[in-house]
Amino acid sequence: xxxxxxxxLDLNFLGKENGIAAFLVECPDGPILIESGPHSTLPVLxxxxxxxxxxxxxxxxVFLTHIHLDHAGAxxxxxxQGAKVYLHPRGYKHMHDPSRLLASAKMIYxxxxxxxxxxxxxxxxxxxxxxxxxxxxxxxxxKVIAHHTPGHAQHHIAWQIGDVVFTGDVAGVSxxxxxxxxxCPPPDIxxxxxxxxxxxxxxxxxxxxxxxxHFGLIENIPEHMAELKVAIEDYTGFMEPFAKAGKTVDExxxxxxxxxxxYLMEHGLDPKDADAYQAANPSDMSATGLLRYWSKxxxx
Numbered sequence: 081x082x083x084x085x086x087x088x089l090d091l092n093f094l095g096k097e098n099g100i101a102a103f104l105v106e107c108p109d110g111p112i113l114i115e116s117g118p119h120s121t122l123p124v125l126x127x128x129x130x131x132x133x134x135x136x137x138x139x140x141x142v143f144l145t146h147i148h149l150d151h152a153g154a155x156x157x158x159x160x161q162g163a164k165v166y167l168h169p170r171g172y173k174h175m176h177d178p179s180r181l182l183a184s185a186k187m188i189y190x191x192x193x194x195x196x197x198x199x200x201x202x203x204x205x206x207x208x209x210x211x212x213x214x215x216x217x218x219x220x221x222x223k224v225i226a227h228h229t230p231g232h233a234q235h236h237i238a239w240q241i242g243d244v245v246f247t248g249d250v251a252g253v254s255x256x257x258x259x260x261x262x263x264c265p266p267p268d269i270x271x272x273x274x275x276x277x278x279x280x281x282x283x284x285x286x287x288x289x290x291x292x293x294h295f296g297l298i299e300n301i302p303e304h305m306a307e308l309k310v311a312i313e314d315y316t317g318f319m320e321p322f323a324k325a326g327k328t329v330d331e332x333x334x335x336x337x338x339x340x341x342x343y344l345m346e347h348g349l350d351p352k353d354a355d356a357y358q359a360a361n362p363s364d365m366s367a368t369g370l371l372r373y374w375s376k377x378x379x380x
Contacts, residue, residue, distance in 0.1 A: 084222065084241060088296050089128035091121040093150070094196075098255045098295040099359040100150050103246060104132055104139075109220025112141040113163075114239060114246045115293055118153035119198025125154065139163050141219055145248025146236040147171040148265070149185060149197040150360075151293060159203040166217060168228065169210035170235035175203045211237065227281065231274020232263060238281060243288040250277050252308040253294040253361045259347035260307040261340075261357070262315055263294065264366035269373040271316045278305050294360035307347075314343065316370060323374030329367050336367040 085106040093099040102125055103114040111134050117125055126136055136158065144152045144167040155165050155175065167175060174181045178200035186193050211217060213228035225240040229250040239246045254260045262274070281287075282305055290298040298304050318339050322332040340363050349357070 084244075086244065086291065087128075087132045088291065089125060089132075090295075091117040091124050091128070093118070093121055094359045096356045096359045098353070098356045101291075101293050101295050102128075103291055104129060104134065105222075105241065106132075107219060107222040109222065110140060111138055112143065112219055112222070112224075113139045113158065114143050114291070115145060115151050115248070116142055116154040116158060117151070118149050118196070119157065119200065120153070120194070120196060122154045122157055122198070137161050141166065143167075143217075143224060143237075143239050143246070144171070144175075145238065145246065145250075145293065146233045147174050147181065148233065148249075149200075151248060153197050153200060156201045156203050159207045160201070162207070164207050164209055165203055166209045166211050166224075166226075168226075168235035168237050169212070172208055172210045176205055176208055177202055227284075229277035229280065230268070231270050231277045233268045234270075235268075236277075238277075240284065240287070243286050244291065245281060245284070245287055245289070246291045246293075247281070248293055250274070250281065251290050251292055251298065251305065252311065253357065254292060254298065254304065255295050255353045255356045255360065256350060257298075258349055258353050258357070259344050260304055260311055261344070261361060262308065262312045262366075263361040264315060264369040264373075265362075266365070266369040266372045269316075269369040271312055271373065274312055275309060278309060281305070295356070311343075315366070316373065319367070319370040320374055323371055323378060327371075329364070329371055332371070333364055333367050336370075337363045340366075 087104040089102045091100045102117045105112045142158045142165045182200045211226040217224045227238040229236050229238045232249040252260045
């Protein structure tokens with residue numbers, strides 16, 4: 081494969097650096113975009129694409145790791161300009177008809193919806209391509225390999241190009257090489273699947289770099305993933321007794337927020353990055369997702 085060049089595009093979500101990234105990959109046959117970020121940050125993304133020498137209309141291929149709004153919310157804008165969008169089969173229907181996804185988000189975020197995420201519009205079927213596990217997508221001479229990696233979400237794909245993997249959320253959150261923690265929003269958190277997905281990525285030969293959507297380049301892959309495994313166990317383990325006691329999110333959230341603050345500090349958080357961690361991985365969303373995980377598990 082000919083050499084590619086990767087640009088990490090900081091979307092400055094909520095005015096914070098290093099919260100959400102998209103990645104422009106310069107390939108011999110033109111640029112591709114990994115992640116679109118939310119619709120609310122499209123003006124920032126547009127300027128970032130222009131800053132590296134392209135226009136949004138140059139983007140003909142957009143690869144989504146999953147359909148959560150911080151990763152996929154602006155994909156429809158590129159489709160409206162004719163770009164093809166590649167995603168997990170489970171996410172296909174929600175990008176073609178986002179009405180349920182949009183309604184669910186509005187219920188959660190209420191009056192903050194527009195400020196946080198913007199909106200969603202349908203993507204035409206002919207512009208959506210669902211990609212199976214280990215399937216290769218050829219963009220000219222560039223091969224993009226899909227790795228289905230559930231755990232954070234059932235519809236999650238990590239995309240491999242050569243010796244690089246764009247990990248979405250399966251490799252967790254780490255800002256400025258700080259603590260590695262798991263983003264755990266509802267409804268699909270699955271500890272066992274997540275750990276299995278990590279093992280799958282670690283089994284891939286000759287991978288030299290991960291690019292995290294939250295946030296950026298990681299090269300110490302074994303250490304990073306080992307830390308994430310511990311964090312997944314610690315986060316899920318903390319929430320187990322609350323679920324067994326039938327606690328609600330409101331009842332356990334203060335304790336969980338204290339746990340997260342302590343966990344980050346004990347694992348070397350730089351205080352200047354605290355707001356970016358919260359923007360990338362809100363504690364209330366993780367508390368909700370982890371309680372739902374345990375509710376399903378305890379009923380099984």
